[in-house]
Amino acid sequence: MRTDMWKPDLPRSIGKLKNLQTLEVTNFIHQPCFPDVIWKSKNLRHLVVVSPPAVMNSRLVFLNNLRTLKGVTGGGWTYGRLASLTNLRRLKIVQLVGEEFNSVVSNIERLHCLESLSLDFLFCNSTLPTAISLSHLEHLHKLHLKGKIKKLPDPHQFPPNLIKLSLFHSDLEEDSIVKLGRLPNLKMLLLGYDSYKWRKLVCSSSEGFPQLHILHLQNLDELEELIVEEEAMMKLKNLKIDRCPSLWRIPERFKLLTTNS
Template sequence: MADAFVSFAVQKLGDFLIQQVSLRKNLRKEIEWLKNELLFIQSFLRDAELKQSRDQRVQQWVFEINSIANDVVAILETYSFQAGKSASRLKACACICRKEKKFYNVAEEIQSLKQRIMDISRKRETYGSLYQLKFLRFRGIHDLPSSIGNLKNLQTLVFDPVRYTFQLPSETVDLINLRHLVARYSEPLAHISKLTSLQVLERVCCDQWKDVDPVDLVNLRELSMLDIRKSYSLNNISSLENLSTLTLFCRGDESFPSLEFVNCCEKLQKLWLRGRIEKLPHLFPNSITIMVLQNSGLTEDPMPILGMLPNLRNLDLFRAYEGKEIMCSDSSFNQLEFLILYGLENLERWDLVTSAMPLIKGLGVDDCPNLKEIPERMKDVELLKRNYNKW
């Protein structure tokens, strides 16, 4: 029941923000805070309502939240009713004064509600088992409230924002047990290196990573980064000694900066690079087993370099090469099992010596209109469809 009250209050707050376009900036900010905080609390309510019959503390917490939600609706409806009455009066000046006074009254009431929420948030015993939450996923809210830092046992935080990016509160770094952070945030998260338990960091924008000193992120195993530009340096990634999965996406048609740092990631197993590569590094870690090169725009045949990787099992070239010929030389790709060539529009010839790719199990060739034929030995290999959910 409380979940329904909170949902209705959130809807009322959203409608109020839309209808009252002339709200003062500070008041609008306070109302947005209240709306986001109630959305945050709502994510706990279903679990809390199931447990309130067994825990008096949780029961009291649900009651207080229900009371706040009801008060929110009452305040907004009272203001809307009075504003409607004022609109029909003839004296414009007096109407404006009354409107300003009503906004002031609403601001006072909102401040009171904000204080009540902050008070119950500080009562850890009221939250009870909520502090044991380990997985939390948000959808449909613009920003996380600062109270997220209270969930000390949280291990996984996934944020699907309404906007393209959003801002994480500084209190996020207080989540000392956080292992998985999936969030595309718009402002640098200061002191992210304090999250020493972090194992997976996904969707981080390069703007927010470029000044990070990741030396203390000793447990980070998976990193995916977006909006990379050629002017940035990615060399600090080499400090991640236990990194095993790395996904790097450039912004639009941007080129990668130097990728020489990749060879320093000695435990790297999975590598996905999307963006133009002006020069493919001559050395990659021998540990790599899966590689995807996408929209790379390479002009030199990448096969001589990639064929020397001793543990490479999956290779996907998606619009990665603009040349006319690829050559797989003697004893290359010794462990390769699956190969996909997609969108190599200029490719005309594929030379494959007998001893290359001895373990190949699957082959996908698509949108290579100028390729005259595939090597004879590949004609009996199982055909594959392109699939980017490799990891």
């Protein structure tokens, strides 16, 4: 079921749809709120809010069959109740503030089925805590983080089977590229807006990024040079450069792989 509604809230009658499995919500003028009766849809598998993000009702945590939960804001429900959604495969929470990020990270320890995780801070000047460990999420393949990262976690603190990593507004330290290059299964890396503010992006390790197939550089205004050792990124198949106005130097062997926009 897809709703395209110009109302601030979902109707309470939605609770009568006992066999509803997929609900996609979009085109609200105001931030939508889920009615209390939504928890009666016990068979709901996929709940996706496109725009704007929805306020999470605490009773939603009783939807134990949820596989997908996307486009909901942070709030009190992240403190403990999130851990009850043990069947989640895909989770996207936006507008996280303060200690909510810590709470989410600590409460997803029981979400062993999680395959995709996206966490966005409400304000770009917020800082993700240093002590982040997602190593227990063995099935997590995709990770999206939006917000300043004071210090990137060590490679062993990342999900062990991480394939895709997207970073925005991270303001990474210059040597963070070395850590990212040690992720053994990473195939796609997206460094987005304000994620890296240095003139040079250097991969000096001869074994850096052993499985990387796609490197996407987006809106990196300060970046001028991409320098990669001969034995690094040996499996790269596509280099996408998107709105990096100062970038003038890339490895010769990457020029045939490059797409610009």
